Amino acid sequence: MAYSDKLIDHYENPRNVGTLDKSSEDVGTGLVGAPACGDVMKLQIKVDAQGIIEDAKFKTFGCGSAIASSSLVTEWVKGKSVDEAAAIRNTEIAEHLALPPVKIHCSVLAEDAIKAAVADYREKKGIKKDAAE
Amino acid sequence: MINANQNSPVYLDYQATTPTDPRVVEAMMPYFGGKFGNPHSRNHHFGWEAEAAVETARAQIASIIGANPKEVIYTSGATESNNLALKGVARFHKDRKNHIITCVTEHKCVLDTCRHLEQEGFEVTYLPVQENGLVDLDTLRAAIRENTLIVSIMAANNEIGVIQPIAEIGAICRENKVYFHTDAAQAVGKIPLDVEAMNIDLMSISGHKVYGPMGIGALYVRRRPRVRLVPMINGGGQERGMRSGTLPTPLCVGLGEACAIAEREMGAEAERLRMLRDRMYTRITDRLAEVYVNGDMDQRLPGNLNLSFAYVEGEGLMMGIKELAVSSGSACTSASLEPSYVLRALGVEEELAHTSLRLGLGRFTTEEEVDYAADRICAEVERLREMSPLWEMAQEGIDIKSIEWAEH
Amino acid sequence: MTDPVYLDHNATTPVRPEAAAALAAAMAATGNPSSVHGFGRAAREAVEAARDDVAALVGARAGDVVFTGGGTESNALALAGCGRRRVLASAVEHPSVLAAADELIPVDGDGVVDLAALDRLLDGRGADTVVSAMLANNETGVLQPVARVAEVARRHGALVHCDAVQAAGKVAVDMAALGADLLTLSAHKLGGPMGAGALVLAPGTDLAPLLRGGGQERGRRAGTENLPGIAAFATAARVARRELETFAGLARLRDRLERRLRAAAPAARVFGAAAPRLPNTTCVAMPGVPGATQVMALDLAGYAVSAGAACSSGKVAPSHVLAAMGADPADADGAIRVSLGWTTKESDVDGFAATWAALYGRLGHGAGAALKTAPAA
Numbered sequence A: 001m002a003y004s005d006k007l008i009d010h011y012e013n014p015r016n017v018g019t020l021d022k023s024s025e026d027v028g029t030g031l032v033g034a035p036a037c038g039d040v041m042k043l044q045i046k047v048d049a050q051g052i053i054e055d056a057k058f059k060t061f062g063c064g065s066a067i068a069s070s071s072l073v074t075e076w077v078k079g080k081s082v083d084e085a086a087a088i089r090n091t092e093i094a095e096h097l098a099l100p101p102v103k104i105h106c107s108v109l110a111e112d113a114i115k116a117a118v119a120d121y122r123e124k125k126g127i128k129k130d131a132a133e
Numbered sequence B: 001m002i003n004a005n006q007n008s009p010v011y012l013d014y015q016a017t018t019p020t021d022p023r024v025v026e027a028m029m030p031y032f033g034g035k036f037g038n039p040h041s042r043n044h045h046f047g048w049e050a051e052a053a054v055e056t057a058r059a060q061i062a063s064i065i066g067a068n069p070k071e072v073i074y075t076s077g078a079t080e081s082n083n084l085a086l087k088g089v090a091r092f093h094k095d096r097k098n099h100i101i102t103c104v105t106e107h108k109c110v111l112d113t114c115r116h117l118e119q120e121g122f123e124v125t126y127l128p129v130q131e132n133g134l135v136d137l138d139t140l141r142a143a144i145r146e147n148t149l150i151v152s153i154m155a156a157n158n159e160i161g162v163i164q165p166i167a168e169i170g171a172i173c174r175e176n177k178v179y180f181h182t183d184a185a186q187a188v189g190k191i192p193l194d195v196e197a198m199n200i201d202l203m204s205i206s207g208h209k210v211y212g213p214m215g216i217g218a219l220y221v222r223r224r225p226r227v228r229l230v231p232m233i234n235g236g237g238q239e240r241g242m243r244s245g246t247l248p249t250p251l252c253v254g255l256g257e258a259c260a261i262a263e264r265e266m267g268a269e270a271e272r273l274r275m276l277r278d279r280m281y282t283r284i285t286d287r288l289a290e291v292y293v294n295g296d297m298d299q300r301l302p303g304n305l306n307l308s309f310a311y312v313e314g315e316g317l318m319m320g321i322k323e324l325a326v327s328s329g330s331a332c333t334s335a336s337l338e339p340s341y342v343l344r345a346l347g348v349e350e351e352l353a354h355t356s357l358r359l360g361l362g363r364f365t366t367e368e369e370v371d372y373a374a375d376r377i378c379a380e381v382e383r384l385r386e387m388s389p390l391w392e393m394a395q396e397g398i399d400i401k402s403i404e405w406a407e408h
Numbered sequence C: 001m002t003d004p005v006y007l008d009h010n011a012t013t014p015v016r017p018e019a020a021a022a023l024a025a026a027m028a029a030t031g032n033p034s035s036v037h038g039f040g041r042a043a044r045e046a047v048e049a050a051r052d053d054v055a056a057l058v059g060a061r062a063g064d065v066v067f068t069g070g071g072t073e074s075n076a077l078a079l080a081g082c083g084r085r086r087v088l089a090s091a092v093e094h095p096s097v098l099a100a101a102d103e104l105i106p107v108d109g110d111g112v113v114d115l116a117a118l119d120r121l122l123d124g125r126g127a128d129t130v131v132s133a134m135l136a137n138n139e140t141g142v143l144q145p146v147a148r149v150a151e152v153a154r155r156h157g158a159l160v161h162c163d164a165v166q167a168a169g170k171v172a173v174d175m176a177a178l179g180a181d182l183l184t185l186s187a188h189k190l191g192g193p194m195g196a197g198a199l200v201l202a203p204g205t206d207l208a209p210l211l212r213g214g215g216q217e218r219g220r221r222a223g224t225e226n227l228p229g230i231a232a233f234a235t236a237a238r239v240a241r242r243e244l245e246t247f248a249g250l251a252r253l254r255d256r257l258e259r260r261l262r263a264a265a266p267a268a269r270v271f272g273a274a275a276p277r278l279p280n281t282t283c284v285a286m287p288g289v290p291g292a293t294q295v296m297a298l299d300l301a302g303y304a305v306s307a308g309a310a311c312s313s314g315k316v317a318p319s320h321v322l323a324a325m326g327a328d329p330a331d332a333d334g335a336i337r338v339s340l341g342w343t344t345k346e347s348d349v350d351g352f353a354a355t356w357a358a359l360y361g362r363l364g365h366g367a368g369a370a371l372k373t374a375p376a377a
Helices: A005-012 A064-077 A082-086 A090-097 A101-125 B022-032 B045-064 B078-093 B108-119 B137-143 B166-175 B249-287 B314-320 B341-345 B367-386 B389-395 C017-028 C038-057 C071-081 C115-122 C146-155 C227-242 C244-248 C250-264 C291-300 C320-324 C329-333 C346-363
Strands: A027-034 A039-047 A053-061 B072-075 B099-103 B123-127 B148-152 B179-183 B202-206 B217-221 B291-293 B304-309 B356-360 C065-068 C086-090 C103-105 C129-132 C159-163 C182-186 C197-201 C281-285 C335-339
Touching: A005 A064, A005 A090, A005 B314, A027 A101, A039 A064, A039 A082, A039 A101, A039 B389, A053 A064, A053 B389, A064 A090, A064 A101, A064 B314, A082 A101, A090 A101, B022 B249, B022 C017, B045 B072, B045 B249, B072 B078, B078 B108, B078 B148, B078 B179, B078 B202, B078 B217, B099 B108, B108 B123, B123 B137, B137 B166, B148 B166, B166 B179, B249 B291, B249 B304, B249 B367, B314 B356, B314 B367, C017 C227, C038 C065, C038 C197, C038 C227, C065 C071, C071 C129, C071 C159, C071 C182, C071 C197, C086 C115, C103 C115, C115 C129, C115 C146, C129 C146, C146 C159, C227 C244, C244 C250, C250 C281, C250 C346, C281 C329, C291 C335, C291 C346, C320 C329, C329 C335
Parallel strands: B099 B123, B099 B148, B148 B179, B179 B202, C086 C103, C086 C129, C129 C159, C159 C182
Antiparallel strands: A027 A039, A039 A053, B072 B217, B202 B217, B291 B304, B304 B356, C065 C197, C182 C197, C281 C335
């Protein structure tokens, strides 16, 4: 199984590793996966007053593909609106990193992580999902 | 030798396969060249020369396990030996006894063969293991019944290196008039084995796990009292009718030479490897917290270390230490999300099983390599822990088990 | 004494130098093809490259090649694993096929399968039968009309297994043209090492494994792959395929040999001479002299040949192949097999013919007379 250069770059030089204050009103936190399955992703977004994601951080327990997938999405979501971020599909992640078939679940988990972070943010803000769309 | 190239990774996967010892290669090469005869050609010098070489090798193999050469039959490898031992004995005796006892941490080929025999109408008891990976003798005793035909327990485990109490198991089997088969692929040449003292009736041997060639193995089959089996491969009647097919002279010679070298050097080599293994363990645990050994540390192959690095996923770790060739207990690469069944059988929790590495040291491992490997592992574990949400939670005092994980 | 001359290439043939080089290179490396690290991935790549070469030798797809420990294992695997209850084998098959056979298909005086008999044996029972017919016989070199066997078999819904151990690398083999569902190959008969072989499947053929375990060979043959053996097998297959024309040229030497033997002993019988044969094999009876006596005397004179096949673990039994061909027991008793190979020179053949003729003159029916008729060259 050969990994793509992009994937290896994200694994070796992960972007935006870290933690935001999860108690803050403008931070949404998503925690997905399970230790027993070998993958856990924590993804956080910090949203400005205009609803634009100004910062994102992640921490991931998992294989190289899981780490790269989460690193990639933190790059992608920055500068996007929460709605745009929530629209990121796992297939885009898988394609960008050229994930091998057995690693597709890592991109699914990354998509879930963004959605969970966005949902957490919206819940804090009292925004109903319907209203936002 | 194998790390002659400076850019080549450090090989620490000696339980997967061992390099062929150059002395073994040297012994084999003439038989790939001028001494090319078919050992079953009875009519000419080429055949006799090959036959003599095959028989010398057979005696070398017999010697390392305390057997008579006539009790050693060649196979294509330990997988065939295990298949033949179990299916062969089971099918021969199926009308008399149909219960088989094995253990949950056996090699896949033993477990798969047993499952296949269940489909053929045999009953199989899969013994659990204790937390240290060892079979409990009382549990074994209790599992033996009137119709128990054979017990198959491996001598040393391929993942965690634990050494089962073979002599005690042999004694129990003999007492109960049950055949005893042991898969000794990982143990031959690493620890002393004696088929007489240990009451072993059948023993599987692998070439490429003992610094011999791939494509060759052996099965020890006791003659007194005689163990009978139904062959899987019929034809020319070679190997006392138990396994037909042209004997691959160079491979037989290689396995024989590998056994002879191992028999000579085992004592000193085991001591050297134990020191290196312990050095590696100390160097890692001196620097890192929350590192756990899987399997008993005393009843263990000297060249095996299997560690769980809590909060760091094994496959991700392997990717970060590409300067080292090791294997992971996390089986995610095979598309299944199941961690190692061996670690699970020890009661290692799944999250820890996912964090394990198998470090296999062997004949060509140096102290320098051990230090380098330990340092690389520590550095990478530290890096990945900084990236691990679980490590962060643990540092904050959050009990990971208290969280409701959405298992996918 | 000069180096003995080896004329027993059907028993085993020396490893081709190219194959020996591949083998040595693979043995110097390390790595289990199932391991995920670099050593393992390199080993995996080598196995898969080898699969392409072996597939090409018989016109198959790489994914349909199952590596095994040798020809005997491949035969056992094919016949036990193809899912047919009844094994119908030609009477001249290798013992590893005969061991699995339920019924035998008779052959004619030249050792060629009787197709009418096959048709009868299959009548109404094709669906649970596998027919096993070898492409070339190891003792006589006689080639079977496997494509026609397959035609008959297919008409009855039977599967076809072809033991091509002796043919592959000696004559062109095309899986599809033969119509075989399963085809057996052995490395050491075509210039590769002992301990490696393959079972090649026609696309879509199911196979239950004989060896269970680690899931190697797509679950069709468990066990760590014999990487050096496989790599050298593939190299030998590549070389043999390239050298097929050269090998065909051995027929000229073989025919020259047979002419000389017949000139020395006009009563000498060559078995299967009227049938298509491998270019390298002759099975010839010296009137009045047991084969065992001949091979012993020939060995002392520096020529390695065989009386019958090399598999029967020491026991001297009459050849089942010649018996099936209806050979006169006295003829069969005097039969030896001379098989040429890629190392054989014209002088080897001529020297052998002269030695054989002298032996005939000393011991044979024509004792005393033969020496005079033996060719001077």
